[in-house]
Amino acid sequence: MPELPEVETVRRGLEKLIIGQVIKEAKHDTEKSFPNAPADVKEFLIGATVLDVRRRAKVLLIDLSSEYSLVIHLKMTGQLVFVGDERFGAGHPSDSLINELPDKSTRVTFEFEDGSYLFFNDQRKFGWMRLMPTIEVPNINFMQKVGPEPLEADFTWQQFAERFMRRARTSIKAALLDQTVVAGVGNIYADESLWGAKLHPKRLVGSITKAEFKKLYIELRTVMNLAIEKGGSSNQTYINAEGKKGSYMDFARVFRREGLMCPRHPDVEIIKLKVAGRGTHICPLCQVE
DNA sequence: CACTTGACCTGTCCGC
DNA sequence: TGCGGACAGGTCAAGT
Numbered sequence: 001m002p003e004l005p006e007v008e009t010v011r012r013g014l015e016k017l018i019i020g021q022v023i024k025e026a027k028h029d030t031e032k033s034f035p036n037a038p039a040d041v042k043e044f045l046i047g048a049t050v051l052d053v054r055r056r057a058k059v060l061l062i063d064l065s066s067e068y069s070l071v072i073h074l075k076m077t078g079q080l081v082f083v084g085d086e087r088f089g090a091g092h093p094s095d096s097l098i099n100e101l102p103d104k105s106t107r108v109t110f111e112f113e114d115g116s117y118l119f120f121n122d123q124r125k126f127g128w129m130r131l132m133p134t135i136e137v138p139n140i141n142f143m144q145k146v147g148p149e150p151l152e153a154d155f156t157w158q159q160f161a162e163r164f165m166r167r168a169r170t171s172i173k174a175a176l177l178d179q180t181v182v183a184g185v186g187n188i189y190a191d192e193s194l195w196g197a198k199l200h201p202k203r204l205v206g207s208i209t210k211a212e213f214k215k216l217y218i219e220l221r222t223v224m225n226l227a228i229e230k231g232g233s234s235n236q237t238y239i240n241a242e243g244k245k246g247s248y249m250d251f252a253r254v255f256r257r258e259g260l261m262c263p264r265h266p267d268v269e270i271i272k273l274k275v276a277g278r279g280t281h282i283c284p285l286c287q288v289e
Numbered sequence: 290c291a292c293t294t295g296a297c298c299t300g301t302c303c304g305c
Numbered sequence: 306t307g308c309g310g311a312c313a314g315g316t317c318a319a320g321t
Contacts, residue, residue: 166291
Protein backbone atom coordinates (compact mmCIF):
# COMPACT_ATOMS: atom_id res chain seq x y z
CA MET A 1 0.00 0.00 0.00
CA PRO A 2 1.45 2.80 1.54
CA GLU A 3 3.64 5.70 0.94
CA LEU A 4 4.33 8.45 3.44
CA PRO A 5 0.79 9.96 3.41
CA GLU A 6 -0.89 6.57 3.89
CA VAL A 7 1.46 5.53 6.71
CA GLU A 8 0.98 8.93 8.36
CA THR A 9 -2.80 8.49 8.13
CA VAL A 10 -2.55 5.09 9.81
CA ARG A 11 -0.29 6.62 12.47
CA ARG A 12 -2.78 9.36 13.26
CA GLY A 13 -5.58 6.84 13.56
CA LEU A 14 -3.61 4.54 15.84
CA GLU A 15 -2.55 7.50 17.97
CA LYS A 16 -6.20 8.17 18.76
CA LEU A 17 -7.16 4.53 19.20
CA ILE A 18 -4.39 2.62 20.98
CA ILE A 19 -2.31 4.98 23.16
CA GLY A 20 -2.89 3.89 26.75
CA GLN A 21 -4.11 0.43 25.72
CA VAL A 22 -2.60 -2.54 27.51
CA ILE A 23 -1.66 -5.58 25.40
CA LYS A 24 -3.26 -8.74 26.69
CA GLU A 25 -2.37 -11.24 24.00
CA ALA A 26 -0.65 -11.53 20.61
CA LYS A 27 -0.94 -14.23 17.96
CA HIS A 28 0.88 -14.53 14.66
CA ASP A 29 0.79 -16.90 11.71
CA THR A 30 4.41 -17.38 10.64
CA GLU A 31 7.85 -16.39 11.79
CA LYS A 32 8.19 -14.11 8.79
CA SER A 33 5.24 -11.97 9.89
CA PHE A 34 6.54 -11.54 13.41
CA PRO A 35 9.99 -13.11 13.91
CA ASN A 36 10.42 -12.81 17.64
CA ALA A 37 11.25 -15.39 20.26
CA PRO A 38 8.23 -16.33 22.41
CA ALA A 39 10.24 -15.32 25.49
CA ASP A 40 10.60 -11.74 24.21
CA VAL A 41 6.91 -11.54 23.45
CA LYS A 42 6.00 -12.82 26.89
CA GLU A 43 8.39 -10.51 28.72
CA PHE A 44 8.23 -7.27 26.73
CA LEU A 45 4.93 -7.30 24.82
CA ILE A 46 2.28 -8.96 26.97
CA GLY A 47 1.16 -6.58 29.72
CA ALA A 48 2.90 -3.57 28.16
CA THR A 49 1.09 -0.26 27.67
CA VAL A 50 1.20 1.63 24.35
CA LEU A 51 2.95 4.96 25.00
CA ASP A 52 3.34 6.46 21.54
CA VAL A 53 2.87 5.81 17.81
CA ARG A 54 5.57 7.31 15.61
CA ARG A 55 6.50 7.24 11.91
CA ARG A 56 9.85 7.43 10.13
CA ALA A 57 9.70 7.24 6.35
CA LYS A 58 7.20 4.43 5.63
CA VAL A 59 7.91 2.66 8.93
CA LEU A 60 5.55 2.76 11.93
CA LEU A 61 6.88 2.59 15.48
CA ILE A 62 4.65 1.63 18.38
CA ASP A 63 6.49 2.45 21.61
CA LEU A 64 5.67 0.36 24.68
CA SER A 65 6.10 0.87 28.42
CA SER A 66 8.52 -2.09 28.44
CA GLU A 67 11.02 0.12 26.55
CA TYR A 68 10.50 -2.11 23.54
CA SER A 69 8.88 -1.00 20.28
CA LEU A 70 6.94 -2.70 17.55
CA VAL A 71 8.58 -1.75 14.24
CA ILE A 72 6.22 -2.23 11.30
CA HIS A 73 6.58 -1.95 7.53
CA LEU A 74 3.37 -2.41 5.54
CA LYS A 75 5.14 -2.73 2.15
CA MET A 76 2.58 -3.08 -0.68
CA THR A 77 -0.57 -4.48 0.90
CA GLY A 78 -0.17 -4.29 4.68
CA GLN A 79 -3.00 -2.95 6.83
CA LEU A 80 -3.25 -2.14 10.54
CA VAL A 81 -6.90 -2.13 11.54
CA PHE A 82 -8.31 -1.45 15.00
CA VAL A 83 -11.57 -3.06 16.03
CA GLY A 84 -13.14 -1.94 19.30
CA ASP A 85 -15.30 -4.10 21.49
CA GLU A 86 -18.88 -2.87 21.16
CA ARG A 87 -19.62 -3.91 24.72
CA PHE A 88 -17.22 -1.22 25.88
CA GLY A 89 -18.35 1.34 23.32
CA ALA A 90 -14.88 1.41 21.82
CA GLY A 91 -16.56 1.66 18.46
CA HIS A 92 -16.08 -0.60 15.53
CA PRO A 93 -16.47 2.04 12.81
CA SER A 94 -19.85 1.61 11.19
CA ASP A 95 -18.49 2.27 7.72
CA SER A 96 -15.48 0.00 8.04
CA LEU A 97 -14.82 -1.86 4.81
CA ILE A 98 -13.87 -4.93 6.72
CA ASN A 99 -16.76 -7.01 7.93
CA GLU A 100 -15.05 -9.53 10.06
CA LEU A 101 -11.53 -9.94 11.37
CA PRO A 102 -9.37 -11.89 11.50
CA ASP A 103 -9.64 -13.02 7.90
CA LYS A 104 -7.40 -15.02 5.57
CA SER A 105 -4.92 -12.15 5.16
CA THR A 106 -4.50 -11.58 8.90
CA ARG A 107 -0.88 -12.19 9.91
CA VAL A 108 -0.79 -10.87 13.49
CA THR A 109 -3.59 -10.23 16.00
CA PHE A 110 -3.20 -8.16 19.18
CA GLU A 111 -5.85 -8.20 21.87
CA PHE A 112 -6.01 -5.35 24.38
CA GLU A 113 -7.20 -5.56 27.99
CA ASP A 114 -10.44 -3.72 27.20
CA GLY A 115 -11.46 -6.31 24.62
CA SER A 116 -10.47 -4.36 21.52
CA TYR A 117 -8.14 -5.68 18.80
CA LEU A 118 -5.47 -4.55 16.41
CA PHE A 119 -5.08 -6.68 13.26
CA PHE A 120 -2.05 -6.71 10.96
CA ASN A 121 -3.31 -7.92 7.58
CA ASP A 122 -1.13 -8.39 4.54
CA GLN A 123 -2.36 -10.04 1.38
CA ARG A 124 1.04 -10.32 -0.31
CA LYS A 125 3.05 -11.05 2.84
CA PHE A 126 5.81 -8.56 1.96
CA GLY A 127 5.22 -6.56 5.14
CA TRP A 128 6.90 -7.29 8.45
CA MET A 129 6.72 -6.51 12.13
CA ARG A 130 9.47 -6.78 14.74
CA LEU A 131 9.65 -6.32 18.48
CA MET A 132 12.90 -4.72 19.65
CA PRO A 133 14.31 -2.38 22.29
CA THR A 134 13.21 1.19 21.53
CA ILE A 135 16.76 2.44 21.95
CA GLU A 136 18.00 0.09 19.20
CA VAL A 137 15.50 1.20 16.55
CA PRO A 138 17.80 3.90 15.10
CA ASN A 139 20.50 1.24 14.60
CA ILE A 140 18.60 -0.95 12.18
CA ASN A 141 19.93 -0.88 8.65
CA PHE A 142 16.96 0.92 7.12
CA MET A 143 17.04 3.73 9.71
CA GLN A 144 20.77 4.23 9.17
CA LYS A 145 20.39 4.66 5.42
CA VAL A 146 17.02 6.40 4.97
CA GLY A 147 17.00 10.02 3.83
CA PRO A 148 15.35 13.06 5.45
CA GLU A 149 11.62 13.55 5.97
CA PRO A 150 10.46 15.69 3.03
CA LEU A 151 7.68 17.44 4.96
CA GLU A 152 9.79 18.64 7.89
CA ALA A 153 9.65 22.43 8.22
CA ASP A 154 13.44 22.81 8.25
CA PHE A 155 14.00 20.71 5.10
CA THR A 156 14.87 23.19 2.34
CA TRP A 157 14.75 22.90 -1.44
CA GLN A 158 18.53 23.36 -1.52
CA GLN A 159 18.99 20.32 0.72
CA PHE A 160 16.49 18.44 -1.45
CA ALA A 161 18.47 19.21 -4.63
CA GLU A 162 21.76 18.35 -2.94
CA ARG A 163 20.51 14.91 -1.88
CA PHE A 164 19.93 13.92 -5.52
CA MET A 165 23.54 14.44 -6.56
CA ARG A 166 24.47 10.93 -5.39
CA ARG A 167 22.17 9.58 -8.12
CA ALA A 168 23.25 11.92 -10.92
CA ARG A 169 23.39 9.25 -13.63
CA THR A 170 19.99 7.67 -13.09
CA SER A 171 16.45 8.81 -13.92
CA ILE A 172 14.68 11.31 -11.69
CA LYS A 173 11.93 8.76 -11.08
CA ALA A 174 14.38 6.09 -9.84
CA ALA A 175 16.02 8.69 -7.61
CA LEU A 176 12.68 9.83 -6.16
CA LEU A 177 11.84 6.22 -5.30
CA ASP A 178 15.26 5.73 -3.64
CA GLN A 179 14.56 5.96 0.10
CA THR A 180 18.16 6.95 0.84
CA VAL A 181 17.71 10.17 -1.14
CA VAL A 182 14.44 11.37 0.42
CA ALA A 183 12.16 9.34 2.71
CA GLY A 184 8.63 8.26 1.99
CA VAL A 185 8.14 8.77 -1.76
CA GLY A 186 6.56 5.88 -3.66
CA ASN A 187 5.06 5.30 -7.07
CA ILE A 188 1.92 7.43 -6.69
CA TYR A 189 3.51 10.62 -5.37
CA ALA A 190 6.55 10.27 -7.62
CA ASP A 191 4.27 10.39 -10.70
CA GLU A 192 2.05 13.11 -9.26
CA SER A 193 4.92 15.41 -8.30
CA LEU A 194 6.77 14.89 -11.61
CA TRP A 195 3.65 15.93 -13.49
CA GLY A 196 3.32 18.94 -11.19
CA ALA A 197 6.91 19.95 -11.90
CA LYS A 198 6.55 19.20 -15.65
CA LEU A 199 9.49 16.79 -15.55
CA HIS A 200 9.73 13.63 -17.65
CA PRO A 201 10.40 10.66 -15.32
CA LYS A 202 13.30 9.48 -17.52
CA ARG A 203 15.15 12.80 -17.27
CA LEU A 204 18.62 12.13 -15.86
CA VAL A 205 19.14 13.67 -12.44
CA GLY A 206 22.35 15.31 -13.64
CA SER A 207 20.45 17.25 -16.31
CA ILE A 208 17.94 18.80 -13.91
CA THR A 209 18.42 22.49 -13.09
CA LYS A 210 18.21 24.10 -9.67
CA ALA A 211 15.00 25.84 -10.68
CA GLU A 212 13.51 22.48 -11.68
CA PHE A 213 14.55 20.90 -8.37
CA LYS A 214 12.94 23.78 -6.49
CA LYS A 215 9.70 23.23 -8.43
CA LEU A 216 9.81 19.47 -7.82
CA TYR A 217 10.39 20.04 -4.09
CA ILE A 218 7.38 22.36 -3.89
CA GLU A 219 5.18 19.96 -5.89
CA LEU A 220 6.20 16.92 -3.82
CA ARG A 221 5.43 18.68 -0.54
CA THR A 222 2.16 20.08 -1.88
CA VAL A 223 0.94 16.75 -3.18
CA MET A 224 1.94 14.82 -0.04
CA ASN A 225 0.33 17.39 2.27
CA LEU A 226 -2.87 17.24 0.20
CA ALA A 227 -2.79 13.43 0.32
CA ILE A 228 -2.46 13.44 4.12
CA GLU A 229 -5.37 15.87 4.31
CA LYS A 230 -7.43 13.45 2.16
CA GLY A 231 -6.43 10.40 4.21
CA GLY A 232 -4.11 8.94 1.56
CA SER A 233 -4.77 7.06 -1.69
CA SER A 234 -6.90 3.93 -1.81
CA ASN A 235 -6.05 2.43 -5.11
CA GLN A 236 -6.61 -1.20 -4.27
CA THR A 237 -6.06 -2.54 -0.78
CA TYR A 238 -5.15 0.48 1.33
CA ILE A 239 -7.34 1.27 4.34
CA ASN A 240 -6.55 3.21 7.52
CA ALA A 241 -6.63 2.13 11.18
CA GLU A 242 -10.41 2.55 11.25
CA GLY A 243 -10.89 0.39 8.18
CA LYS A 244 -11.69 3.36 5.92
CA LYS A 245 -10.37 4.39 2.52
CA GLY A 246 -8.53 7.61 1.65
CA SER A 247 -9.76 9.92 -1.10
CA TYR A 248 -6.61 11.31 -2.71
CA MET A 249 -7.27 9.29 -5.88
CA ASP A 250 -10.20 11.65 -6.53
CA PHE A 251 -7.62 14.42 -6.80
CA ALA A 252 -4.89 12.54 -8.72
CA ARG A 253 -3.81 14.25 -11.94
CA VAL A 254 -2.00 11.38 -13.71
CA PHE A 255 -1.57 8.31 -11.51
CA ARG A 256 -3.60 5.41 -12.91
CA ARG A 257 -5.39 7.83 -15.25
CA GLU A 258 -4.03 6.59 -18.59
CA GLY A 259 -6.47 7.35 -21.41
CA LEU A 260 -8.01 10.25 -19.48
CA MET A 261 -7.22 13.87 -20.26
CA CYS A 262 -4.36 15.88 -18.77
CA PRO A 263 -5.75 18.56 -16.43
CA ARG A 264 -3.59 21.16 -18.25
CA HIS A 265 -4.46 19.93 -21.75
CA PRO A 266 -8.11 18.95 -22.24
CA ASP A 267 -7.24 17.36 -25.61
CA VAL A 268 -4.17 15.34 -24.57
CA GLU A 269 -4.46 11.83 -23.12
CA ILE A 270 -2.33 10.66 -20.22
CA ILE A 271 -0.14 7.73 -21.23
CA LYS A 272 1.47 4.92 -19.29
CA LEU A 273 5.06 3.75 -19.65
CA LYS A 274 7.60 1.82 -17.62
CA VAL A 275 10.39 3.69 -15.84
CA ALA A 276 12.70 2.26 -13.18
CA GLY A 277 10.75 -0.98 -13.50
CA ARG A 278 7.50 0.66 -12.36
CA GLY A 279 4.29 1.63 -14.12
CA THR A 280 4.59 5.37 -14.79
CA HIS A 281 1.97 7.91 -15.85
CA ILE A 282 2.66 11.14 -17.70
CA CYS A 283 1.20 13.83 -19.91
CA PRO A 284 3.27 13.59 -23.11
CA LEU A 285 2.85 17.30 -23.73
CA CYS A 286 3.70 18.60 -20.21
CA GLN A 287 6.55 16.16 -19.66
CA VAL A 288 9.07 15.91 -22.48
CA GLU A 289 12.21 13.84 -22.28
C1' DC B 290 30.55 2.86 -5.50
C1' DA B 291 26.37 3.53 -8.76
C1' DC B 292 22.98 1.27 -11.10
C1' DT B 293 19.67 -2.50 -12.74
C1' DT B 294 17.20 -6.63 -12.28
C1' DG B 295 14.95 -10.37 -10.07
C1' DA B 296 12.88 -12.17 -5.86
C1' DC B 297 9.65 -12.05 -2.28
C1' DC B 298 3.80 -13.35 -2.32
C1' DT B 299 -1.29 -13.37 -3.46
C1' DG B 300 -4.99 -11.74 -6.12
C1' DT B 301 -7.10 -9.69 -10.11
C1' DC B 302 -7.71 -8.49 -14.69
C1' DC B 303 -7.22 -9.08 -19.65
C1' DG B 304 -6.63 -11.56 -23.95
C1' DC B 305 -6.86 -15.92 -26.20
C1' DT C 306 -15.22 -20.92 -18.34
C1' DG C 307 -10.29 -21.83 -18.19
C1' DC C 308 -5.60 -20.65 -18.47
C1' DG C 309 -1.33 -17.99 -18.97
C1' DG C 310 0.81 -13.77 -18.34
C1' DA C 311 1.21 -9.14 -16.76
C1' DC C 312 0.62 -6.30 -13.16
C1' DA C 313 -0.17 -4.21 -8.26
C1' DG C 314 1.08 1.48 -3.35
C1' DG C 315 8.13 -1.59 -1.61
C1' DT C 316 12.34 -2.96 -0.39
C1' DC C 317 16.47 -6.28 -0.66
C1' DA C 318 20.15 -9.15 -2.34
C1' DA C 319 22.46 -10.13 -6.08
C1' DG C 320 24.42 -9.13 -10.50
C1' DT C 321 26.98 -5.96 -14.02
